[in-house]
Amino acid sequence: MSEKKVPFDKELLYKISQREGTPFYIYDGKAIVDNFERFKKAFSWNSDFRNYFAVKALPNLNILKMLGERGSGSDCSSLPELKLSKEAGITGERIMFTSNDTPNEEFIEAYRLNAIINLDDITHINALESAIKGFPETISFRYNPGKERTGNVFIGNPVEAKYGVTKDQLFDCYKIAKQKGAKHFYLHTMVASCELKRDFIVQTANSLFSLVKKIYDETGIRIEGVDLGGGIGIPYTPDAEEMNLELLSKEIKELYDRIIVKNGLAPLKVFFECGRMITGPYGYLVTKVRHVCHKYKDYVGLDACMADLMRPALYGAYHHITVLGKENEIKDHKYDVTGSLCENNDKFAIDRPLCKIEKGDMLVIHDAGAHAHAMGFNYNAKLRSPEFLVNPDGDILKIRRRETFEDYVAPQLFNPEKLEF
Numbered sequence: 001m002s003e004k005k006v007p008f009d010k011e012l013l014y015k016i017s018q019r020e021g022t023p024f025y026i027y028d029g030k031a032i033v034d035n036f037e038r039f040k041k042a043f044s045w046n047s048d049f050r051n052y053f054a055v056k057a058l059p060n061l062n063i064l065k066m067l068g069e070r071g072s073g074s075d076c077s078s079l080p081e082l083k084l085s086k087e088a089g090i091t092g093e094r095i096m097f098t099s100n101d102t103p104n105e106e107f108i109e110a111y112r113l114n115a116i117i118n119l120d121d122i123t124h125i126n127a128l129e130s131a132i133k134g135f136p137e138t139i140s141f142r143y144n145p146g147k148e149r150t151g152n153v154f155i156g157n158p159v160e161a162k163y164g165v166t167k168d169q170l171f172d173c174y175k176i177a178k179q180k181g182a183k184h185f186y187l188h189t190m191v192a193s194c195e196l197k198r199d200f201i202v203q204t205a206n207s208l209f210s211l212v213k214k215i216y217d218e219t220g221i222r223i224e225g226v227d228l229g230g231g232i233g234i235p236y237t238p239d240a241e242e243m244n245l246e247l248l249s250k251e252i253k254e255l256y257d258r259i260i261v262k263n264g265l266a267p268l269k270v271f272f273e274c275g276r277m278i279t280g281p282y283g284y285l286v287t288k289v290r291h292v293c294h295k296y297k298d299y300v301g302l303d304a305c306m307a308d309l310m311r312p313a314l315y316g317a318y319h320h321i322t323v324l325g326k327e328n329e330i331k332d333h334k335y336d337v338t339g340s341l342c343e344n345n346d347k348f349a350i351d352r353p354l355c356k357i358e359k360g361d362m363l364v365i366h367d368a369g370a371h372a373h374a375m376g377f378n379y380n381a382k383l384r385s386p387e388f389l390v391n392p393d394g395d396i397l398k399i400r401r402r403e404t405f406e407d408y409v410a411p412q413l414f415n416p417e418k419l420e421f
């Protein structure tokens with residue numbers, strides 16, 4: 001097992017903790033940008049290739065701006081996400097609006113921003129039309145393959161999924177949208193989550209490319225682009241291997257040549273909307289040990305808790321832990337690593353082999369760059385942690401301050417408003 005490394009100078013983390021306290025999140029901007037560029041380069045054979053970064057993975061303006069400046073799109077599914085994207089300078093067709101159970105105001109804002117609106121249901125064609133009092137020239141549909149595909153533990157089985165239109169409905173969707181005035185058509189699916197098997201993603205490309213042909217054959221409608229969704233996984237455990245993007249691209253290109261080019265359906269834009277794969281490995285939760293307790297088991301109590309990072313408690317997810325400054329000590333102890341919530345599942349790790357840990361040690365929790373801070377919550381009146389970004393120039397930026405009691409309590413009315421009807 002190779003040990004996961006912390007890319008920052010230890011002294012820097014100590015200095016930040018002295019000035020700003022713990023816990024905090026810190027992101028490696030250069031690694032994020034390099035990874036994003038590598039993804040783009042791998043798919044450069046497709047001249048319109050784009051990754052729409054899933055805003056929900058890391059909804060911080062500075063991160064979105066950093067990616068947006070380099071040509072990233074954004075994948076939004078709510079009004080605040082649309083607004084964040086706009087604030088970060090990502091608008092127009094660089095926004096993919098993939099919502100479900102969508103309220104009118106979100107259709108209206110997505111249309112106003114000229115986003116690609118990706119409809120989740122056949123009834124949403126009329127819902128969109130009545131919301132915006134017209135119909136967009138560009139439209140996309142989210143396809144649910146039903147029993148043709150299987151899911152995994154994170155995303156579940158497509159037949160059970162609330163998302164997307166069925167194969168039968170799909171053809172009608174495009175025909176109706178065309179009658180309503182649409183001129184540019186896209187096709188989307190999202191069947192993977194945290195998937196490290198290349199073949200699974202290649203299968204998705206196969207299924208969408210084949211559908212592009214079928215839609216053309218049956219309706220005469222030319223699909224201009226396919227969005228293969230997000231869901232490319234990252235290696236959370238030290239022995240897992242990251243997705244080989246170059247091989248993934250090569251295998252998808254072979255299908256593209258065979259299904260799209262050969263049938264005269266090129267050019268076809270290829271999109272992804274990965275969040276986790278872009279930022280996940282490059283974010284770290286830095287936290288300090290408050291107490292080491294010996295009960296029936298040995299416990300390490302941190303100043304971070306499940307409200308900072310809920311993946312371990314939610315899915316039993318593995319997040320690697322480095323004890324700063326003790327990287328080379330033997331892991332001859334075993335601990336449950338906990339937070340301070342009044343919930344027994346508030347644990348970052350269970351029976352984790354670690355070196356001997358003492359009060360005051362600083363721990364770095366890895367792979368916290370996506371679906372981490374974003375999933376945070378305020379239960380037990382826990383206040384959200386600050387976020388720092390070491391940008392590609394090496395500057396250390398505070399991109400979100402620590403939440404205060406005043407922030408937490410702001411929506412509560414000490415002088416209640418009496419509703420009189």
Ligand SMILES: *Cc1c(COP(=O)(O)O)cnc(C)c1O
Nearest residue numbers: 054057098230231273274275276
């Ligand atoms: C969550 C989500 C994504 C991003 O998933 P990752 O696992 O972060 O790549 C992309 N598209 C849709 C529609 C999603 O719901």
